[in-house]
Amino acid sequence: MEFPVIDDPPARHPDPNRTPWEGMSGAAVFASGHLVGVVGQHHRGEGLGTLTVRLLQLPPNNDLDLPTDAVRTWADALPQLREELPVVTPPTTRKLAASRAQVLVTPLAPRVLVGRENDLDRLAHFSVSPDQSWRWIQAEAFAGKSALLATFALHPPETVDVAACFLQATMANNTASYALDVLNSQLAVLAGRDNYASPAEIWDRIPDLLSDLLPAAAAVARQQARRLLIIVDGLDEYSREETSPLSSWLPSTLPAGVALLVSSRAGIPIPLAAAHPLSAHIDGLAPSAAAIEIRSLAIQELDGALERTDELQHQIAACLAACGGTISTDDLGIWLERRNGAQDSVLPEYLTSQARRWLHRTIRISKDSDQPGAEILTFTHETLRDAAEARFATTIAAFRRELHSWADDYRKRGWPTDTPPYLLTGYPALLTRLHDSARMAVLALDARRHHQQLVLTDGDANALNEIRAAQSLLLSSDEPDLATIGRLARHRGSDLRPQPFHAHRPTRRLGCTWPTEPRHRNGTGHPRRRSTGLGDDRVDRRAGCCRGPPAGAAARR
Structure with missing residues (x-):
């Protein structure tokens, strides 16, 4: 110790x-x-x-x-x-950072990484070498890039601190907001900033990363004769609808003692300038035989599910493909009960067991950090989601019509408190991916929906991101609906305000990329009065007052 x-x-x-x-x-x-x-x-x-x-x-x-x-x-x-003695010693900063990284990385790392000893040795040599700072691994889809980097992130050399971010399109964890929150939270711990609260706006989080937290964490590492390694996996999965380009936050200069390791699929254009240092340090990676075999078996699972049209595994795979690739077993059970009738309702535990039995190579099952006991289903790889959408092409449109009808029913009811969380957090990510600007604008202008999101997450981050996504979709149209864009801008400025939140706990639920504050509740179910981290305590707008924007936010807008 x-x-x-x-x-x-x-x-x-x-x-x-x-x-x-x-x-x-x-x-x-x-x-x-x-x-x-x-x-x-x-x-x-x-x-x-x-x-x-x-x-x-x-x-x-x-x-x-x-x-x-x-x-x-x-x-x-x-x-x-x-005896079991009381814990009276707090964890070290490195252990805190490592534990937070493990929560994100562990589901991606195989129990046993086969045939990668030489690759792990090369990564270890890179991470401890003072004359090496840049490495860009490129390989074909399903070569085993993420498994390799996840394993290395969990087991780095003893003298290396790691801050890791794994971009995942299947989880919709592939935006600037997600990347900045994940990296900033880990760097804040390594820099000794345990009370760091991330700003709500991306334009404030980028300088936090590049000008503050990264240099501070690097300085601490140097003082302890350690190296700092930043890992960003999945550059090819970065959202194409993201308004903040990859180059706006991915470091192009590094403090002394820091190395940057990234990965992407070979042959996929990555929007980085040719002058970026990473472009001069590209390294190939041979496909893993184990990964190729797993993909082949996963495709066989999908084909089997496609053929069994009357069985539950068909509905699980089809619903997962239709909803964008991520949904909780609780919400999937509600959806299946809606489409099949209450007499055929399915317990979440049974859905989990069936997914493990029939689709365990295709679907990853992970714990829902927001709901104890609940579990999340997601495709293990973006290519498997694409394969599922292709194989279920004849039926996926019908499943999505059901999904839209499901959301419309709750919208007409004013988004009551029993609204499935997927409809509040995961559904907008699907609409953005489908470029459904009309439905997205309806959601983004719905004040009752945003109130329920506030109740669910204790923050306006989801609502603000919905509005930004709707505006981006409308602006990308050949004939932008300027009236709706203006209404969105007015709605954004009327009652919604950026609100800091604890970035170390990004909401994974149902594909939400938009981190929120942890929920604080008193006995009446209302949020406690709390500090926003802006220098004063402000009452939540649910109590009748609006939070003001941080200094300078209005000018930036």
């Missing part, structure tokens, strides 16, 4: 081969009134302000293979070591 010495660390020892902490080994370390360990040693590379502490707790089942006599002696002298 790391033990930071915040106040007055000692001066360096005159002898460079010695440490001023000599003689401290075995010293007792207390936290919150508890004896938690003893000083073990001082690693000079970690700086003068960090010591290594050995925790005082017997490992479960004697995992360290201690001599039996030693275990018995300690257990007799301090029997509490065998």
Whole structure:
């Protein structure tokens, strides 16, 4: 365990081969009134302000293979070591950053990465080499790029800190908003900014990344003789409807001690200037035999589901293709009950078991971080979503008509509190992908819908992004509807205001790319009065007041 010495660390020892902490080994370390360990040693590379502490707790089942006599002696002298002791030491900043990255990366990493030892060694060498800062891996679809980078992000060299972002079209996690929130939250922890609150507007988040958090995290890494690696996987999956270009936030210069590792599908144009340093450091990646085999088996699963028109697996695959590639088992169950009748309702748990049984190579099942016990279904790869849409081409239009009718019913009811979350967060991403500007504009102008989104997410970020997406779709038309564009602008400026939120918890639910604040509720179900991080406390507009925009926002608009 790391033990930071915040106040007055000692001066360096005159002898460079010695440490001023000599003689401290075995010293007792207390936290919150508890004896938690003893000083073990001082690693000079970690700086003068960090010591290594050995925790005082017997490992479960004697995992360290201690001599039996030693275990018995300690257990007799301090029997509490065998008990489940209270956690009184906070995690280190590196562990916090790593744990947040693991939440995002773990579902993408295979349990066992087969045949990639040499590739992992090359990535390790790149990440620790002071004379290498840029690497762009390009390979064909389903070559195993994401699996390789996810595994490396989870198991980097000991002296490398990682901030990772995996862009995924199937989850609609492929926008500037998502990338900035994911990277900024991890860099903020590495920089020691535990209370960092991300601005709601992208134009504020970009300088946070490039001019503040990245240099600060790099400085901390250098002080500890470490390297900082930024990973951005899936440049080819970056949203084509995104109004903030990739080049606006992907670093083109790096602080000392930082490396940037990105990946994309070969042959797909990436909107980066030829002068970008990455363009001079392109590296190929041979397809993984295991990945090719998995794709072949997944296609067989899709073909099997297509043939079984009367079975549940057909409906699961068709609904997932129709909705854009991501939906929760709870909301899928509601949709299936709507189309089949209440007598044929399906429990979410049964949907999960059927997906695992028949489509386990095609569909990834992950926990819903917003709903304990709920699970999310999504295609494991963008190419599988495209393959599903092609195979279900004759029926997908009918499924989408059902989906539009489902959304229209809740719209006519004023988006009540029992509205399925997919219709509030995932459905707009589908409409944007389909370039359905008419339906998107109707949603973006619906004040009751935005109120319900506010109740669901404690923020206006979803509503603001809906409005931006609708405006972008309308402006891309050959004959833009200027009247509707103006109404959207007026609606955006009337009651909706940018609101900071905690970027470390981006909402994954049902393909939402628009991060929100964690929900705070008191006994009456209303949000607590809270600080917006703008320097004063402002009452939420549900209490009758509007939040004002941050200084300068009106001028920027």
